[in-house]
Amino acid sequence: MKIQWKKIFNQKYTNALIVVMLFLLFSIATDAFFTFENMSDVLKSYAVLGILSCGMLPIIISGGIDVSIGAIISACACVMALFMKNVSSNLLLAFVVSALFGALLGAINGLLISLLKIQPLVVTLGTYSIINGCMIYLTNGSWITEIPDNLISFGRMRPLGIPIQTIFFLLVGLLTMFLLRHTLWGRGVYAIGGDEVSAERIGYKPGWIKFLLYVYFGFLAGIAAVVHTSIMSQVDPNAFKGYEMTIISAVVLGGVNIAGGFGSIFNVVVGVLFLAITYNGLILMKVSSYWQNIIVGAIMLIAIAADTIKKKREEAEKTVVDVEYKEG
Amino acid sequence: MxxxxxxxxxxxxxxxxxxxxxxxxxxxxxxxxxxxxxxxxxxxxxxxxxxxxxxxxxxxxxxxxxxxxxxxxxxxxxxxxxxxxxxxxxxxxxxxxxxxxxxxxxxxxxxxxxxxxxxxxxxxxxxxxxxxxxxxxxxxxxxxxxxxxxxxxxxxSVQSVDPTEYGEALWDYMVKAMGAEEGQYAILTGGLEAAALNMWIDAGREYAKEKYPNLELVTEPIATNEQQQEAYSRTLDLIKTYPDLKAIVAVSTPAPIGAAQAVQEKGLQDQIAVVGGVLPNDANQYLKDGSLDYGVVEAxxxxxxxxxxxxxxxxxxxxxxxxxxxxxxxxxxxxxxxxxxxxxxxxxxxxxxxxxxxxx
Incomplete structure (x- = not known):
């Protein structure tokens, strides 16, 4: 028994353990939490966060960051909504237009980062401002309403009782997992996150890998824009202001190292579930909203502290090995 | 276009x-x-x-x-x-x-x-x-x-509306939409720290104590981070937590829309009244389908x-x-x-x- 606990802690599952504990707590303390209705509602509301976190994950693994994503998804949602209202209400075309537009905006980030070798934070801060400015100019900040009905009814679909948005999250998760594990590009993402110079020496092309990272994120933002609009049934150009921070917290809370090098889809699922169930569960437990923030903050600190302590221990072990080697 | x-x-x-x-x-x-x-x-x-x-x-x-x-x-x-x-x-x-x-x-x-x-x-x-x-x-x-x-x-200083008057109007129209002066209600707000929103909420709550003593606030105001999607999820949570909920009063413009949407999705337009500060263009479809009952606009x-x-x-x-x-x-x-x-x-x-x- 003791050994198993240690194994669980050592295998980067600390945060998952906290999520499981919260899950059990909420299930025992309230009747409404562990019901099919509540679970599918929660997974529906957090599907967009999930899809975007799947795009942020490879970027963070590679040691980069993208803070322009809130503007990109808003831009995609606006373009998609205007396209559906004025050109064609075909749903498939809407997905294609939105995803291509997202990929295009992502490509701009990717080009600036890989060709000009500017820091990702600086580039995406700049593009955030530009894209946001253009969106506010085009929409005047007003919501786009009266989205065609077929998107709304698509958003209400529940194959096998599972909300369609959750299925998209699932598919995007599987796709990202496949790309990271089984493609040269995916392995390259880990390699440049670990050490870019060594990665280049063994034959990876960091510029190309980075370019595709941001294109992929843009592409997912395009998909997420349609998924989001299918729930909200209108487009608010300001809906994703500051959303990049929520995405980054989801990824990091799942246990991904913000400095890059490692992380997996499993971490994203843990992080998204963490954010999804805590607020839901605390409201269901009738906890006052003033306490909610304090409790969520405390749980986050515990999760991160546990993670950091674990890493410090690992590092300490490594140092010993180094010294012994030198002496030998 | x-x-x-x-x-x-x-x-x-x-x-x-x-x-x-x-x-x-x-x-x-x-x-x-x-x-x-x-x-x-x-x-x-x-x-x-x-x-x-x-x-x-x-x-x-x-x-x-x-x-x-x-x-x-x-x-x-x-x-x-x-x-x-x-x-x-x-x-x-x-x-x-x-x-x-x-x-x-x-x-x-x-x-x-x-x-x-x-x-x-x-x-x-x-x-x-x-x-x-x-x-x-x-x-x-x-x-x-x-x-x-x-x-x-x-x-x-030219102000559109007196905060007390605004808060009172919110509660008055909530009661009007509920069709009864008793029952459970909840409050959605943009952020717990937003001073202007708090002024309205406090005014409304004080007013309700005197004028509508049978209204029951189920929990402290719930923050929605000024976002429609948060208001939507939090309303879904509230509906499940308080099955007898009769009304939601929401301040911060995207909040009433998100609440109305959740209410509409669950088919509860006739059970749960939603009122709040909105912009008419955004609220149009929700007012018409009955999920949002009244928009109380500052000016x-x-x-x-x-x-x-x-x-x-x-x-x-x-x-x-x-x-x-x-x-x-x-x-x-x-x-x-x-x-x-x-x-x-x-x-x-x-x-x-x-x-x-x-x-x-």
Whole structure:
């Protein structure tokens, strides 16, 4: 028994353990939490966060960051909504237009980062401002309403009782997992996150890998824009202001190292579930909203502290090995 | 509209060229916005100048928190309408982001150009203090509107609605929508720390204690981070937690929409009343499908812009602004005991029948 606990802690599952504990707590303390209705509602509301976190994950693994994503998804949602209202209400075309537009905006980030070798934070801060400015100019900040009905009814679909948005999250998760594990590009993402110079020496092309990272994120933002609009049934150009921070917290809370090098889809699922169930569960437990923030903050600190302590221990072990080697 | 779609795709191409333009973009965007506004107002007031007497028309700067959002676009229209009617030159200009530092810079520019009055919707009262005091030292009339500056720094403060009156209206219309003076309700707010929203909520809760003692608030106000999707998820949570919930009152404009959406999705339009502060354009479909019952709007922004320009002109003429005075096209105003704060009137109530009359 003791050994198993240690194994669980050592295998980067600390945060998952906290999520499981919260899950059990909420299930025992309230009747409404562990019901099919509540679970599918929660997974529906957090599907967009999930899809975007799947795009942020490879970027963070590679040691980069993208803070322009809130503007990109808003831009995609606006373009998609205007396209559906004025050109064609075909749903498939809407997905294609939105995803291509997202990929295009992502490509701009990717080009600036890989060709000009500017820091990702600086580039995406700049593009955030530009894209946001253009969106506010085009929409005047007003919501786009009266989205065609077929998107709304698509958003209400529940194959096998599972909300369609959750299925998209699932598919995007599987796709990202496949790309990271089984493609040269995916392995390259880990390699440049670990050490870019060594990665280049063994034959990876960091510029190309980075370019595709941001294109992929843009592409997912395009998909997420349609998924989001299918729930909200209108487009608010300001809906994703500051959303990049929520995405980054989801990824990091799942246990991904913000400095890059490692992380997996499993971490994203843990992080998204963490954010999804805590607020839901605390409201269901009738906890006052003033306490909610304090409790969520405390749980986050515990999760991160546990993670950091674990890493410090690992590092300490490594140092010993180094010294012994030198002496030998 | 088709051109807008193409335009937005084209802008993406332009972005690719603007490699280092991130800082200049904002600057030029704002400057061009400003000049277009200026030429616009100059064009409108030119005839007034010609027909006017030897005395040059007074120049009034009306500065919103930011330009380019529907609310302040509507104020722009109102301010210009007032300018035309009374023959003063109204300049409506503001930053593209709600940024106090930008406002300070712009006011300094206008002070150098020469101006008779400044009406500001303050992004940050403290940051604006020095420049407003400089303006007053130069003998310029300084007012605030929409969002107050520090009351010490202004000659008049034009506010749309009294916070207490607004909070009471929210609760009154919630009860009206519930059709009963008893039952459980919950509050959604933009953020627990938002002072203006808290003022409304506190006023409403106090009022409810006296007037509707049988209403039961199920939990403390719930924060939605000023986002529709948060309001939507939190409402779904509330519906499950409190099966007897009869009403939701929501402050911060996206919150009532998110709440209405959740209520509609669960098919509870007839069980749960939703009221709150919204913008008519966004609320339209929800008011019509019955998921949102009443929108309680702080003011008609067009009227607010109009009244601000008119009051500025009155003050410049040396007219006294008194409690209960009738301003043509606005109505009877309330002036607080401090002699500075001017409140226009009751909030604007929108429902399924009148929502099409407003465009903001």
């Amino acid at each position: 088709k051109t807008k779609t193409i335009l937005s795709i084209l802008t993406a191409a332009v972005l690719a060229l603007s490699v280092t333009a991130c800082s200049t973009e904002q600057g030029t965007g704002q400057a061009s916005g400003e000049t277009s506004k200026e030429t616009e107002s100059a064009g409108e007031t030119a005839p007034a100048d010609d027909s006017g007497s030897a005395q040059a028309a007074a120049k009034v700067l009306i500065m919103p928190k930011l330009v380019g959002i529907p609310w302040f676009n509507a104020s722009d229209v109102g301010a210009m309408r007032a300018g035309e009617e009374i023959g003063i030159e109204v300049v409506y200009a503001g930053p593209t982001q709600p940024d106090a530092a930008e406002q300070v810079k712009m006011i300094e520019d206008y002070l150098n150009q020469g101006i008779d009055a400044i009406c500001i919707a303050a992004n940050d009262p403290t940051a604006l203090k020095p420049v407003l005091n400089t303006a007053r030292d130069m003998g310029i009339l300084v007012m605030d509107w929409d969002t107050p500056a520090d009351i010490e720094d202004v000659d008049y 008609n922004p067009e009227l607010l812009g109009y009244a601000t320009a008119k009051i500025a002109a009155m003050a410049l003429n040396g007219e006294k602004i008194e409690d209960g005075a009738l301003i043509e096209g606005v109505g009877n105003i309330t002036v607080y005991e401090n002699g500075k704060t001017i409140v226009l009137g009751p909030p604007l109530i929108i429902d399924a029948n009148n929502v099409d009359e407003y465009d903001f």
